[in-house]
Amino acid sequence: MDQLRRTFLKSAGVAGSVVFAISAGLLKSGEVLAAAWNTAAFGAKNISDAMSGAGFAGAAESKDIEIKAPEIAENGAVVPVEATSKIPGTTSMAIFVEKNPTPMVASFEFMNGTEPYISTRIKMGQTSLVRVAVKAGGKTYMASKEVKVTIGGCGG
Amino acid sequence: MAEGMKMRAALQGDVAEVKVLMSHPMEPGTRKDAKTDKLVPAHFINEVVTTLNGKAIMEAQWGGAISKNPFLGFKVKGVKAGDKIAINAVDNLGNKFDGEVAVA
Numbered sequence: 001m002d003q004l005r006r007t008f009l010k011s012a013g014v015a016g017s018v019v020f021a022i023s024a025g026l027l028k029s030g031e032v033l034a035a036a037w038n039t040a041a042f043g044a045k046n047i048s049d050a051m052s053g054a055g056f057a058g059a060a061e062s063k064d065i066e067i068k069a070p071e072i073a074e075n076g077a078v079v080p081v082e083a084t085s086k087i088p089g090t091t092s093m094a095i096f097v098e099k100n101p102t103p104m105v106a107s108f109e110f111m112n113g114t115e116p117y118i119s120t121r122i123k124m125g126q127t128s129l130v131r132v133a134v135k136a137g138g139k140t141y142m143a144s145k146e147v148k149v150t151i152g153g154c155g156g
Numbered sequence: 157m158a159e160g161m162k163m164r165a166a167l168q169g170d171v172a173e174v175k176v177l178m179s180h181p182m183e184p185g186t187r188k189d190a191k192t193d194k195l196v197p198a199h200f201i202n203e204v205v206t207t208l209n210g211k212a213i214m215e216a217q218w219g220g221a222i223s224k225n226p227f228l229g230f231k232v233k234g235v236k237a238g239d240k241i242a243i244n245a246v247d248n249l250g251n252k253f254d255g256e257v258a259v260a
Contacts, residue, residue: 035215037202042219097221098198101186105221108230114206114213115171116176119229123221153223 038123041104047096047131050104054094056133056140062087065143067132076124083118083132090116090136098144099128123153161255165241172235172259174206176243180253184220195249201226201253203246208232209239235259 010122041053051057068082085093094107095115105122116134124130133142160179163173178201185198204216213232232241242256 035217037217042202042217080227082229100221102184102219102221104219106216106218109215110213111215112208112211112213113233115231117229117231119227121223121227123223126248155193 003093033143035109038107041107043102045102047098047103050096050102051094051131051133051142053139054104054107054133055135056094056142059133059140059142062134062141062143065132065134065141067130067143067145069130069145069147072148072150073124074150075153076126076149076151078121078122079147079149080155081119081123081130085116085132085134085135085136085141087116087134087141090134092135093118094133095120095122096131096133097122097124097128098131100125103131115136124149125152160236161243161245161253163241163243163255163257165235165257165259167235167237167259170234170236172232172239172246174228174230174232174241174257176226177226178226178245178253178255180224180226180247182220182222182226185222186222187212198248201247204228205244206230207242207244208235210242213241 016053038054041050044050063084066084073079092109095103095105096103108118110116129144129146131142131144133140162177165174173239180201183196183199186194189196198220200220202218206214214230237259239259240256245253
């Protein structure tokens with residue numbers, strides 16, 4: 001469904017078709033630029049399905065992605081994570097927690113001069129690798145960092 | 157429930173470091189209520205769009221694994237004092253949350 005909508009948008013190209021899509025109720029007005037929420041990637045139960053669902057299958061390890069996160073998180077419900085990509089031309093970034101029941105945490109698209117940097121707080125069910133993947137120049141890259149969790153943050 | 161959105165945008169050179177704190181339960185839909193033993197329904201912000209003077213600068217999709225009362229920090233280049241940075245967020249139930257700050 002999402003894929004369909006995206007493909008449709010890509011192939012639509014001309015403004016007329018987009019207007020048609022809005023009037024046909026396929027798109028909510030004001031949402032034309034935003035991609036549909038990636039149900040497949042967010043619903044995936046393992047890291048490889050989540051990554052390929054988000055378009056990061058086969059991402060190459062890179063030392064130019066910096067992940068700042070605590071070595072040990074006492075509270076898995078609130079784990080601060082900061083990620084920076086030093087890879088030129090980075091246009092998007094996604095955060096995954098390998099051992100969470102659904103590993104995909106978030107994705108970010110950067111445009112018009114926004115730096116490939118994100119700082120946020122995430123939930124972790126248990127000790128796991130936190131993985132940050134980026135897209136740059138049509139290629140995908142990733143880096144991982146282990147965070148030890150003393151109290152899990154998914155069961156509340 | 158979740159009207160509060162605190163924003164700050166601090167300028168260093170021509171880069172604004174934006175920090176946002178939203179007020180939202182961020183229920184992933186996988187947590188059981190301790191009393192009723194029933195799953196608490198999913199309720200989380202899943203789409204975030206940020207703009208600089210009305211132009212899109214960053215778009216995010218979130219899952220339920222972003223912590224309760226989400227924090228978001230990002231950096232925008234080519235910014236001057238007085239520029240307006242705004243955020244529009246939507247949760248999975250269709251509730252909308254907005255915030256705007258002038259860069260200082």
